[in-house]
């Protein structure tokens with residue numbers, strides 16, 4: 467459980483970090499909270515020769531409102547998300563989801579940027595970011611670009627990040643006032659990754675679902691957007707048959723691996739239940 471040898475770098479600006487990563491090449495990795503990368507290095511599943519610590523870069527921190535969007539610096543910790551009254555009021559589902567990640571010790575160190583950049587299908591934030599229609603600002607040697615969260619995840623631990631690019635911030639459109647939301651996560655014990663989880667953001671009008679977005683965590687090698695499941699409830703009063711149709715449409719796109727959290731069929735089954743529960747709870751919260 468001792469990592470291989472590496473050199474440690476601590477740039478003070480984002481520009482310096484980008485330059486370092488470009489100069490050091492393939493064997494360099496950004497280090498955020500270290501709560502995924504360091505355990506992976508201890509298991510020798512990753513053996514980077516250089517770690518570029520982003521902790522000293524002030525421009526990667528903070529939460530600010532920009533019109534109808536909340537912009538969150540990549541190095542903002544999950545604890546800081548939970549402490550933010552802006553997040554609690556504008557993006558309550560982000561508060562709810564952050565609270566379901568691991569335990570306080572992990573949340574003090576783990577960052578939003580590290581959580582979404584890692585490409586781990588078990589992480590909770592990626593599916594939520596897809597549900598909310600978030601986009602990621604990437605900075606690299608070739609300049610800046612914005613990538614929609616929905617286009618970012620390409621395979622397990624495989625994302626749209628190009629070599630040398632750093633995820634600088636996450637921009638999240640604020641859902642309309644009165645929206646309903648829920649993140650339902652089944653886990654074996656407090657602090658565990660999801661066996662299956664579903665995020666729902668919806669609006670209701672006249673007792674019927676007007677808009678709906680559904681995301682799924684740890685039910686495939688990437689986070690998923692369940693488009694057909696959302697379509698199955700739009701226009702309905704969320705009666706039993708609409709809920710069943712939505713769950714079935716979501717299950718149809720799931721392809722989890724069987725692992726210590728259960729066989730694939732079990733995880734798909736409970737994934738459908740998470741979708742139903744999240745829809746019901748979100749609708750009950752909608753104004």
Ligand SMILES: Cc1cc2nc3c(=O)[nH]c(=O)nc-3n(C[C@H](O)[C@H](O)[C@H](O)COP(=O)(O)OP(=O)(O)OC[C@H]3O[C@@H](n4cnc5c(N)ncnc54)[C@H](O)[C@@H]3O)c2cc1C
Pocket residue numbers: 495496497498499500501502503504505520540541566567568569572575576577578579580581583584588589590591627631632633634657658659660
């Ligand atoms: C015991 C335990 C339980 C956990 N349970 C959960 C859970 O239930 N749900 C959950 O969602 N997470 C869970 N986590 C993960 C944790 O929440 C962190 O979010 C996660 O470790 C990644 O964030 P980090 O800041 O630690 O990133 P790091 O570990 O520092 O980095 C992770 C990866 O992302 C890259 N990276 C980091 N930041 C950037 C950036 N800005 N730009 C480009 N690349 C970057 C790194 O190079 C590395 O490859 C758990 C972790 C532990 C140790």
